[in-house]
Amino acid sequence: MIKNVKSIVISFILALFTLPVTVIAEETFQTEVQSRLDSLTEDTSYLKIDSQIIYSSPIITKLYQSNGYQLIWNNKLIPVLRKEILKLQDDGLNPDDYWLPSIDILLNKQQQGLLDISSSVDLDLLLSENFFRAYYNLLIGKVDPEALDKNFNFSQPFDRKDIRPKLIALLEDGKVEEILKQARPTHKRYDSLKNVLARYREYQNTGSWVTIQSGKTLRLGDKNTRISQVRAQLITTNDYIGTTENPELFDVELKTAVKHFQERHELDNDGVIGAKTLAEMNVSVEQRIDQLRINLERQRWYYHKLKGEFIAVDIAGFHVYWMKDNKLFWEAKSQVGKQFTQTPVFKDVIRYIDFNPTWTIPAGIKRRSILPNLKKDPEYLVKKGYLLLTMDGKEVDSTSIDWKSLNHIPYIIRQPAGPNNALGLVKFMFPNKHAVYLHDTNNKNYFSRTSRSFSAGCVRVDKPFDFAERLLADQDGWNREKIDAVIASGKTTRVNLKKPIKIVIGYSTAFIRDGNVFFRNDIYNRDSKLLTALNGPFKVRAQDRQN
Structure with a gap:
């Protein structure tokens, strides 16, 4: 009997010391998390862990409130998140922005059983910030375009109150990869540009990028040791397809490859390797990687807005595109503003057409x-x-x-209106503070140039009457015959569009077309500022603070 009583007492004491340990640990974690989040005020709206600011504190607060302040990141989710953060390099982002070294130190301590409650909370909060920071950068970009260009007016909104329930529900279901995938632009050109970035990083890692020695102009029929360097580089860049028994001979196949390269790099495609073509061939692979990263960032700005039907003006590409559901419907060459009268980047809606316009x-x-x-x-x-x-x-x-x-x-x-008018015989209006619009021109000879920055800021469009005819196709009586008759009358005539159409004037120096990557000159010197910001520290846009 005494022996049984002793056993019961011992069992009770053991239970007293063992059972509450987990409960106390859970309660202590919950208490610590809640205490930190409850300490946030209007003056101190962000948590800090050492020198690291938890910019996602408002949405993180809602996340922990929704799950009773329990641990978010378990041993199943942490490897998934870590893998996704490393994959951000494929998007042109820098994994170092997401504190992986600090997180790895805490994870190693956790595996060794050396984490106290405070450090466990640090780890979970850092992982939460890590996740939301990645989501934020993929959804709207790392760099605030409005901080670089005050004219930019189509930033992707980030309304935390709107996205909180959806994000929290998906995260609680462990769908980390799915959430980050949804944040990325869904346009196939974004994925294609990512693939090109991966390929150029492979060139960098394998050392397959060739530097071509300087020398005289090279053309068809020449035989020179430098030609083998050209051929090797064009094989690397997928411009040259084929084989040759004499790699030092400038043959027809090489000329075709040179012309393809020139077309992709905004050069006169004459198949001759002069100073400009050689300079483009000798742009380093590191510079091309930066150029691709810069334009992936721009696509994160643009592509969330570019859906359905719209007109897109590519300033640096000197082209106008009419897109319908991600398919090219119509295109034309364009002329844009000079360096000191730059065409601004902004969005608007084309509302009417003026035939025989005057120019104020x-x-x-x-x-x-x-x-x-x-x-x-x-x-x-x-x-x-x-x-x-x-x-x-x-x-x-x-x-x-x-x-x-x-x-x-x-x-x-x-x-006055007339054939000598600077706007030509038709203009496409989307009234805006910049006094910028699309129009015909009396300087049509400039469309034959490769680089076409000639205007005072407006966009001159090649094939303007074809453009007008397509815009008016759904309006009764408006066909090419009537357009020609109105033009011939010399009378200024305004036609309101029954279906106004969205227009986006953007700026890209690298893009995908027909499966090829095209590089363009940075005519307004905008790439360097964007690259500096892209390589700089993480920042929250002013419009997203305190939400």
């Missing part, structure tokens, strides 16, 4: 060009055929003004 000269052109010319020659406007009007539209004799006494032009200057 913008203030900037009046200041930079018109007034200096008038000071030299008071008859400048008369010779150009421009009208000088008061602000209420009354015509003024421009030769009666003492232009030398003025430092600005307090008048409207307008070019």
Whole structure:
């Protein structure tokens, strides 16, 4: 009997010391997490772990509240998240932004049983921040485009209140990979550009990128040791397909490959390797990798907005595209703004078309060009055929003004409609603060140039009447015959679109087309600032703080 009582007492004491351990640990973890999150105030809205700021504190708070402040990241989910973070390099992002070294130190301690409650909470919070940071960067990009360009007006919204329930539910189901996949742009061009980045990193790792020695211009029929270097490089870049018995001979197959390379790099595709072509061939693989990373970031800005039907202007690519459900419907060459009159990046909606348009000269052109010319020659406007009007539209004799006494032009200057009008015979209007639109031009010869930055900021479109005909295809009576008749009348005629169409004016220096990667010159010198920000520390956009 005494022996049985002793056994019961011993069992009770053992239970007292063993059973509560797990309960106390769970409660202590929960208490520690809740205590930290409850400490957040309007003045201290982000948690900090050492020097690391938990920018996702608001949504993390909701996440832990929803699961009773329990552990989020178990031994099954942690390897999945770690693998996904490493894969961000394929998107052109830097895994170092996601604190893997700090997390790995804590994971090693955890495996050795050396983590106390505070450090366990640190680890779980860091992993949560890690996940939401990756989601944020994939959804809207790492770099805030509006911080680089005040004209940018189509950032992807990140409304935490809207996405919280969905994200939390998926995360609680352990669907880490699925969530991050959904955050990426779904356009196939994004995936294709990722594949090219992987290929160029392979070139870098294997040392297969060739530097071609400088020397004289190379052309068909030449025989030179440098030609074998050219051939090797074009094989690497998938421009040359075939074999040759004489790698030092510039044969027809090599000329075809050179022309293909030139087309992809915005060069005159004459099949001759001159200074410009050689310079493009000798751009380092590291520079190309950066260029691909930069444009993957731009696609994270753009592609969430580019869905359905829209017009896309690629400034650096000098092209206009009409897309319908990810398929190219129509395209044309374009001319864009010069370096000092850059075409802005923004989105809008084309609402109407003006045939036989007049041109009201913008203030900037009046200041930079018109007034200096008038000071030299008071008859400048008369010779150009421009009208000088008061602000209420009354015509003024421009030769009666003492232009030398003025430092600005307090008048409207307008070019009448006609074949010599700077806007040509048709313009496509989406009224905006930049006074930028698409239009025909009387400088059509510039469309034959490879690089086409000639305008004062507007976008000049090749094949404008074809474009107008397609835009008006669903409007009764508007066919090419009627368009030609309206043009022939010389009368300014406005036609409102029954179906206004979205237009996005963007800027890309690397993109995929027909399975090939195309590189473009950075005509406005925008890539370097974006690369600096992309390689810089993680930041939350101003519009997303405190949500």
